[in-house]
Amino acid sequence: MDKGNTTLAFILLGLFNHTRAHLVLFVLVLTVAFASLVANALMLVLIHQDHRLHTPMYFLLSQLSFMDMMLVSTIVPQLATGYLTGKKTISPAGCGFQIFFFLTLGGGECFLLAAMSYDRYVAICHPLRYPVLMSWPLCLRMTLGSWVLGAADGLMQALVTLNFRFCNRHEIDHFFCEAPMLVRLACDDTSAFEYAMYICCVLMLLVPLSLILTSYGLILAAVLTCVPQRREKALSTCSSHLAVVGLFYGAAIFIYMRPMSYRPANHNKVVSVFYTVVTPALNPVIYSLRNSEIKNGLRKCMARRASIQ
Numbered sequence: 540m541d542k543g544n545t546t547l548a549f550i551l552l553g554l555f556n557h558t559r560a561h562l563v564l565f566v567l568v569l570t571v572a573f574a575s576l577v578a579n580a581l582m583l584v585l586i587h588q589d590h591r592l593h594t595p596m597y598f599l600l601s602q603l604s605f606m607d608m609m610l611v612s613t614i615v616p617q618l619a620t621g622y623l624t625g626k627k628t629i630s631p632a633g634c635g636f637q638i639f640f641f642l643t644l645g646g647g648e649c650f651l652l653a654a655m656s657y658d659r660y661v662a663i664c665h666p667l668r669y670p671v672l673m674s675w676p677l678c679l680r681m682t683l684g685s686w687v688l689g690a691a692d693g694l695m696q697a698l699v700t701l702n703f704r705f706c707n708r709h710e711i712d713h714f715f716c717e718a719p720m721l722v723r724l725a726c727d728d729t730s731a732f733e734y735a736m737y738i739c740c741v742l743m744l745l746v747p748l749s750l751i752l753t754s755y756g757l758i759l760a761a762v763l764t765c766v767p768q769r770r771e772k773a774l775s776t777c778s779s780h781l782a783v784v785g786l787f788y789g790a791a792i793f794i795y796m797r798p799m800s801y802r803p804a805n806h807n808k809v810v811s812v813f814y815t816v817v818t819p820a821l822n823p824v825i826y827s828l829r830n831s832e833i834k835n836g837l838r839k840c841m842a843r844r845a846s847i848q
Contacts, residue, residue, distance in 0.1 A: 547709055548628040549721075553621050554714040554808050565622055568816055572615040575820035579604040582823045582833075589836040595678035596662070599655045600826060602682055603783075606644045606651065607819030613640045614815045618714045634716035635701050639693040641717065641815075645791070646743050647689030652784055653747035654681040656754040659777050664761045692743060696736060703727045713808060715815075719795075720807075740795040748788055755781065779826050786821060790814035 554568075555561035582604040586592045617637070621627040629637070661672045696718045703725035713720045718736065722729050758777060790813050827833045 547705075548630050549634050549716065550710045551617070551621055551627045551629055551714060551716070552710055552712050553627055554618060554812065555622055568812060569615070569619060571820050572611050572816050575611050575816065576608055578820060578823040579608045581837075582826070583608075585833060585836045585840060588840065589832075592832060592836060595673050595675065596655070596658050597832075598678060599651060599658060599682065602651055602685070603648065603655070604823060606648050607822055609640065610644045610815055611819050613637060613644070614715050621714070629716060631701055634721065635697045637716040638697040638700060638718050638721070639690075641715070642693030642696055643686070643689040645689065646692045647685045648787060649743055649747040649791075650685035650688055651682070652780075652787065653750040653754075654678075654685060655780055656751040656784070657681075659780060660754040660758055663758050663777070688743075692739060696739075699732055703729060703732075713811070715811075717811070737795075744788065744791055744795065748784075751784055779828075779830065782825050783818075783822050786818045787814065790818065 555565045583601055586597045586601045586604075614637075617629065617633075658673055658678075661669050665672055700718045700721050703722070704727050705724045706726035708724045708726075711717075711720050711724065719733075722733060722736075755777065762774060790810050793810055794807060794814075827837070
């Protein structure tokens, strides 16, 4: 058995078959992906052009939109190319880049959501000290830290995963390169790396999630003593972020906090579509529906376009 063959291309088995029902699902996924790119790009433009949105809160939101755009752009082109052309191969380098960017963006989003929850905590519980406790230098450091921590995780897992020997098995039962799926193909003993990868994923999820829950626990304790009008406004402000956190962490925990032996490939594919395509499309919708400043900015942008024409 060839135990040193790590240069051959991998084969992504994909998500859809060439049936009429799967063709409809494929078109639906592409439509949602395109809507995600447009909605997040529009969010970025609005935040950039409207000076009233030049605050730490909206800067963090713009980073979330940018991460979502990059995530869709990392996953969907390979999915579409494989289905439309039948060319399902991907080089080891391409596979490594997919693992790196997927984990960088996923891990970065974990910490970014924690930073956004801290921003909401300061804004609601310490509004008079907001410029000090949520200063621009701190906001930039938290944003940079989110990117760096995500990139460190992505680089480590990509390098270690591709250094395994894969024998003659190169078929990945997924629509993109994901480290846990790739490890299954290795003919080396991967138990130590699987354990380390599991611990790393748990920490990347639970540490930010614990910070988010702490922030919202303090927010809840503070708003319960407020007058009803202020309480309603505070809860409305937080509801969008909580909805995004629920969508993101629900899918991520379902995938990464189960032992590998309890991860059926078909279930993983469906959930992966949800958090790589559907969730990035829902995030800007959730934030815009409950945010009057974004809706006002959109109206003004459309009015300016209409006046120019």
